[in-house]
Amino acid sequence: MSEQKQKPAERTLPQPPPNMRLLSRKEFMTLLIGGGATLVLAATLAQPLDYFAREIAQNRADGHGGDPNFHWVMVIDLSRCIGCDYCVWACQATNDTRDDMRWNIRVDDETPLGTTFHVTRPCLHCAHAPCVEVCPVQATYHRADGLVIMDYDKCIGCRYCQTACPYGARSFNWGERNDENPRVPEWGQPEVPRRPRGVVEKCTFCVHRIDRGLANGLMPGVDEEATPACVTVCPVNARFFGNINDPNSEVARIIASRPTLRLREDLGTEPNVYYIPPEGLEA
Amino acid sequence: MSAHTQDIRQTAQFKRLGLRHSSPLLRLWLGGLVIALMIGMVAAAQVLINGLVVTNLTNQLPWGLWITLDLSSIALGAGAFTLSAAVYLFGLKRYEAIARVAVFIGLLGYSSAMLALFLDIGRWDRFYHPIIYWNVHSVLWEITLCVILYTTVLFTELLPVVIESSRRLRSVKLLVRIAHFLHRLMPVVATVGMGLSLLHQSSLGATYGILAARPVWYSPAAPVLFILSAVAAGPALTLLVTILSGKLLNRELVPADVLEGVAKFVGFACLAYLYLKLWSWASTNYYSQVPEQRFGVEILSQYTPYNFTFWFGEVLFGALVPAVFLLWERLRRNRNVVILAALMIIAGIVINRWNMTLSGFVIPLDWSPGVRDVFTINSYEPSLIEWGAAIGIVAYSWFAFTLGIRYLNLYPEARDLEVPPGATTPAPAPEESSAPQPSPST
Numbered sequence: 232m233s234e235q236k237q238k239p240a241e242r243t244l245p246q247p248p249p250n251m252r253l254l255s256r257k258e259f260m261t262l263l264i265g266g267g268a269t270l271v272l273a274a275t276l277a278q279p280l281d282y283f284a285r286e287i288a289q290n291r292a293d294g295h296g297g298d299p300n301f302h303w304v305m306v307i308d309l310s311r312c313i314g315c316d317y318c319v320w321a322c323q324a325t326n327d328t329r330d331d332m333r334w335n336i337r338v339d340d341e342t343p344l345g346t347t348f349h350v351t352r353p354c355l356h357c358a359h360a361p362c363v364e365v366c367p368v369q370a371t372y373h374r375a376d377g378l379v380i381m382d383y384d385k386c387i388g389c390r391y392c393q394t395a396c397p398y399g400a401r402s403f404n405w406g407e408r409n410d411e412n413p414r415v416p417e418w419g420q421p422e423v424p425r426r427p428r429g430v431v432e433k434c435t436f437c438v439h440r441i442d443r444g445l446a447n448g449l450m451p452g453v454d455e456e457a458t459p460a461c462v463t464v465c466p467v468n469a470r471f472f473g474n475i476n477d478p479n480s481e482v483a484r485i486i487a488s489r490p491t492l493r494l495r496e497d498l499g500t501e502p503n504v505y506y507i508p509p510e511g512l513e514a
Numbered sequence: 515m516s517a518h519t520q521d522i523r524q525t526a527q528f529k530r531l532g533l534r535h536s537s538p539l540l541r542l543w544l545g546g547l548v549i550a551l552m553i554g555m556v557a558a559a560q561v562l563i564n565g566l567v568v569t570n571l572t573n574q575l576p577w578g579l580w581i582t583l584d585l586s587s588i589a590l591g592a593g594a595f596t597l598s599a600a601v602y603l604f605g606l607k608r609y610e611a612i613a614r615v616a617v618f619i620g621l622l623g624y625s626s627a628m629l630a631l632f633l634d635i636g637r638w639d640r641f642y643h644p645i646i647y648w649n650v651h652s653v654l655w656e657i658t659l660c661v662i663l664y665t666t667v668l669f670t671e672l673l674p675v676v677i678e679s680s681r682r683l684r685s686v687k688l689l690v691r692i693a694h695f696l697h698r699l700m701p702v703v704a705t706v707g708m709g710l711s712l713l714h715q716s717s718l719g720a721t722y723g724i725l726a727a728r729p730v731w732y733s734p735a736a737p738v739l740f741i742l743s744a745v746a747a748g749p750a751l752t753l754l755v756t757i758l759s760g761k762l763l764n765r766e767l768v769p770a771d772v773l774e775g776v777a778k779f780v781g782f783a784c785l786a787y788l789y790l791k792l793w794s795w796a797s798t799n800y801y802s803q804v805p806e807q808r809f810g811v812e813i814l815s816q817y818t819p820y821n822f823t824f825w826f827g828e829v830l831f832g833a834l835v836p837a838v839f840l841l842w843e844r845l846r847r848n849r850n851v852v853i854l855a856a857l858m859i860i861a862g863i864v865i866n867r868w869n870m871t872l873s874g875f876v877i878p879l880d881w882s883p884g885v886r887d888v889f890t891i892n893s894y895e896p897s898l899i900e901w902g903a904a905i906g907i908v909a910y911s912w913f914a915f916t917l918g919i920r921y922l923n924l925y926p927e928a929r930d931l932e933v934p935p936g937a938t939t940p941a942p943a944p945e946e947s948s949a950p951q952p953s954p955s956t
Contacts, residue, residue, distance in 0.1 A: 258695060258698070309883075331573070332573065338882055338888045338889075339886070339888070340882045340883065340884025340885070340886045340888050341884050341885055341886045342884055342885065343885050348884065350882050350883065350884070352881070361725070361726075361727065364651050364652065365652050365653070365654060366649055366652055366654075367643075367644045367649055367652045367654040367655035367658055368640075368643040368644055368646075368647040368649060368655070369647045369648070369649045370643075370647070385640075385643060385647055386636070386637065386640075387635045387636065387637050387640045387641065387643050387644070388566075388635045388636020388637045388640075389634075389635050389636075389654065390576040390577065390636070391652075391654050391721070393573060393576045394576060394577060394725065394728075394874075394875075395725050395727070396727075397726070397727030397879055397881060398879065398881045399573070399574065399879050399881070401573070402573050403566070403573055403576060403636065404565075404636065405565060405566050405567040405569075405571070406564060406565045406566070406567030407564075407565060428565045428636065429565055429566070429635075429636025429637040430636060430637060431636075492883060494881045494882075494883065495727070495881050498726050498727055499726075506883065508883065512883060512884065
């Protein structure tokens with residue numbers, strides 16, 4: 232029974248010579264024709280596929296959105312900060328985050344002399360952001376104006392960006408959000424929709440305010456409506472925001488005239504948040 | 515060569531062990547696995563319905579048991595590329611006797627990893643995004659693409675076996691031709707497979723090794739350690755299941771010299787792994803005065819069982835002792851010793867992948883510019899649902915393996931192969947000849 236079954240197969244397959252075992256001529260031709268057919272198919276599909284190709288090209292990691300004439304930076308004056316947490320709460324209200332997924336946090340540190348000072352940390356919008364480099368789907372990317380932004384529609388929730396971020400600036404939506412925001416309405420109203428379950432999120436420098444403000448002829452860092460909530464709420468003016476490309480902007484003047492430090496400069500991430508150190512701490 | 519046609523003829527002698535031939539022990543085993551699978555399905559449903567909130571993972575420690583599981587199962591699937599390369603690239607033809615089962619185990623390992631990842635990503639509905647949105651700079655993207663392509667390679671390698679093993683499929687002329695063709699194409703497939711494996715097995719180590727902000731991970735040795743340990747542990751698992759199945763089925767599935775050859779190879783791979791591990795440890799722990807590294811090591815030894823599990827689980831019992839077992843000829847001859855050594859290596863690599871994942875996360879990131887220890891040390895223990903899903907995924911691979919060994923011709927030399935082409939009557943069937951013999955080790 233089985234003998235009969237194999238005989239035809241044996242006959243249809245010419246035995247290749249022992250020194251050319253890889254492919255017989257017939258198989259080579261089959262491969263060639265198959266390859267040709269694939270190419271023809273690809274060419275036919277090129278038109279519809281072009282849509283995706285353009286989509287991909289548009290979403291390349293660099294220069295996706297944002298006005299290249301601006302480069303947004305933040306300056307945080309640690310010698311002024313009193314640790315009042317207003318910026319933390321304003322951010323929570325504006326961007327609608329829960330206590331355990333704050334985009335902007337405060338820690339209390341001390342100088343070598345033993346004086347306590349307060350560090351608040353938004354996303355640093357690094358020029359060489361590890362999160363952007365490791366994301367397998369380009370869900371987080373650089374804009375031309377220096378912002379590091381999340382695309383919540385692309386994110387697959389692998390959390391490699393959380394692993395890679397040296398500053399712990401990223402939060403994950405572990406579950407569906409149905410909590411009540413404890414900072415609303417005292418510290419403001421949510422200005423952006425809540426993020427869906429399963430994606431990573433982080434501080435955006437209030438990108439919605441920047442983009443809407445610029446569209447309405449306002450200047451971020453100068454006009455409150457166009458400036459991040461954490462900056463406008465600060466009661467001691469410890470936070471500054473603006474366009475470092477403009478030498479007359481407040482941030483450019485501060486960075487040019489005062490010693491500043493950036494967090495973990497040894498890592499080469501080139502953050503776009505500058506800190507004015509407190510007394511007793513070298514820049 | 516006529517070997518291919520002979521292949522098929524010999525395959526005709528392959529007898530599937532249907533469930534009718536099941537012993538009470540097998541029924542108990544399969545029953546247990548079915549229960550485990552059900553536990554896994556309940557846990558997976560919890561994850562898919564409620565999201566990852568059911569895990570004990572946090573923003574500070576976002577990867578845990580499931581990442582350990584998929585790192586381990588990919589490493590343990592490395593027997594496929596190692597033994598395929600031995601057969602089809604280095605021309606060690608006799609290892610074909612064990613390469614098939616290695617490919618099958620590889621496929622189970624990779625599919626287990628994919629299952630674990632499917633649960634682990636927050637948006638399982640977007641699992642295909644890496645295929646569409648390429649970030650060529652990301653090692654994780656490269657790993658995803660490699661794993662997808664390599665799983666295809668494994669399918670290609672296994673397809674002829676599936677066709678061979680089924681009388682119904684064998685009767686379809688086209689399928690037989692495809693099987694022949696794929697078999698002839700094997701050197702190419704094995705080369706592609708080895709390339710892909712070398713890439714992603716080491717990139718998995720690079721996932722941790724490239725992160726400059728994590729002092730105990732950041733190391734050029736990480737990718738190489740991952741590939742070396744996988745090359746040791748993959749064939750070790752192949753050996754283990756081959757010997758165990760042989761004992762349970764009371765047959766010699768693979769010729770003794772092949773088993774011993776693989777065992778010896780695993781022993782040498784363990785030594786290579788140990789050698790690099792020694793220098794990696796020496797340069798990052800013993801000789802290093804880098805404050806961050808020292809601080810990290812201090813935290814690990816003070817707050818976690820890392821030191822103990824590293825030295826005893828990974829080094830001593832995970833590699834050194836099994837290397838001695840497998841390289842000492844008198845010990846290697848004893849199948850029970852090989853079983854023990856393989857078990858130790860497998861345990862060692864699982865412990866290593868767990869330690870690797872956890873160690874980097876336990877040590878908090880210190881980005882604050884002052885001198886105070888601002889950040890708390892992170893800790894993690896998997897939740898019941900995480901355990902449940904992991905148990906289900908492991909049960910899946912064991913269940914599939916059990917079925918595979920009964921229905922697929924995974925051990926082409928398990929029968930009497932020495933049928934001279936001119937012989938009028940075939941030699942006695944191997945089942946009859948091998949049954950009365952005592953197993954070689956005892």
